[in-house]
Amino acid sequence: xxxxxxxxxxxxxxxxxxxxxxxxxxxxxxxxxxxxxxxxxxxxxxxxxxxxxxxxxxxxxxxxxxxxxxxxxxxxxxxxxxxxxxxxxxxxxxxxxxxxxxxxxxxxxxxxxxxxxxxxxxxxxxxxxxxxxxxxxxxxxxxxxxxxxxxxxxxxxxxxxxxxxxxxxxxxxxxxxxxxxxxxxxxxxxxxxxxxxxxxxx
Numbered sequence: 001x002x003x004x005x006x007x008x009x010x011x012x013x014x015x016x017x018x019x020x021x022x023x024x025x026x027x028x029x030x031x032x033x034x035x036x037x038x039x040x041x042x043x044x045x046x047x048x049x050x051x052x053x054x055x056x057x058x059x060x061x062x063x064x065x066x067x068x069x070x071x072x073x074x075x076x077x078x079x080x081x082x083x084x085x086x087x088x089x090x091x092x093x094x095x096x097x098x099x100x101x102x103x104x105x106x107x108x109x110x111x112x113x114x115x116x117x118x119x120x121x122x123x124x125x126x127x128x129x130x131x132x133x134x135x136x137x138x139x140x141x142x143x144x145x146x147x148x149x150x151x152x153x154x155x156x157x158x159x160x161x162x163x164x165x166x167x168x169x170x171x172x173x174x175x176x177x178x179x180x181x182x183x184x185x186x187x188x189x190x191x192x193x194x195x196x197x198x199x200x201x202x
Contacts, residue, residue, distance in 0.1 A: 007035030007042070016044040020079075023051045026060035033064045040072040048081035048108070056083065058114075061090030068097035068104065075103055081110035081136075088119030099126030105159075108136035120146035127153035127160075134162040134193075142168055144175025151179040155189045162193035 006012055024032070024047060036042065050056065056064075061083075067073055080086070086094075091112065098104060115123075120142055127135075127150065135154065142150070147168065154160045165171070176196075183189060 001031045004031040004033075004035030007032070008038035010038075012039065013041050014039075015041055017042060018044075018046045020046055020048045021051065022047075024056050024060070026057055026063070029056045029060035030063050033067050036067045036073075037070055038072070040074050043074055044077040045075060046077075046079040047083065048079045048110075050083060055085045057085045058087030058090035061086050062093040065090075065093035065097040068094065069100045073101060073103055075101075077106045078104060079108045080112075081108050081138075083109075084111055084114055086112050087114045088116055088122070091115045091119040092122035095123030095126040097126070098130045098132065099128075100130075102131050105131060105133045106136075107132060107134070108138075109140060110136055110138040111140065112137075113139070113141045115141060117143050117146045121149050124149040124153045128157055130157070131159050132157070133159055134164075135160070136164045137168070138164065138166045140165075140168065141170055143170050144172055144178065147171045147175050148178045148182065152182050155183055155186055155191055158190050161190055162195075163191065164193075164195040166195060166197050168196070 007014065007017075047056075068075065086109075091109075098107075120140075124146070135150075137150070142165070147165070151163070154163060183191070
């Protein structure tokens with residue numbers, strides 16, 4: 001609650017906030033988001049690897065999502081690595097909010113294994129028009145159709161340059177063929193980096 005008040009204080013000039021390995025539950029996320037909604041200075045936010053006992057669920061992420069569509073949002077880098085409980089509703093809300101966001105350039109969703117094809121499809125709908133440049137999707141439960149939905153949306157985004165889908169074991173060769181064929185058929189794409197190794201070595 002105190003952190004939320006600090007973030008919402010007009011005198012605050014905080015630009016980077018790292019909250020890794022904390023126990024943010026849904027109530028904590030509500031307090032944090034309340035402060036962020038009145039903040040226009042924060043550019044980097046990291047909420048990666050929360051302790052399992054205090055993980056924010058999809059309810060908390062639905063509370064957080066409106067911040068990304070807030071006109072005052074100045075966020076450029078958002079790291080949500082290891083938030084395994086984000087779920088379909090949570091990722092759908094984030095994708096929808098990102099569709100009108102004009103500042104977010106880098107997003108990491110490593111290990112979002114609770115998201116099904118329903119969630120990934122909903123998430124992809126906001127990827128065509130947002131300002132994002134790089135998306136990290138290491139070890140996510142993404143299937144063939146979801147991969148195609150994500151790649152096809154991003155490939156048409158003029159701002160997007162880098163996609164990392166390392167260790168995507170649930171995508172078959174047929175799924176990759178669909179993705180590569182789509183990229184081949186496009187007359188023009190801004191995509192410059194496509195990372196698909198089975199294992200991350202760094």
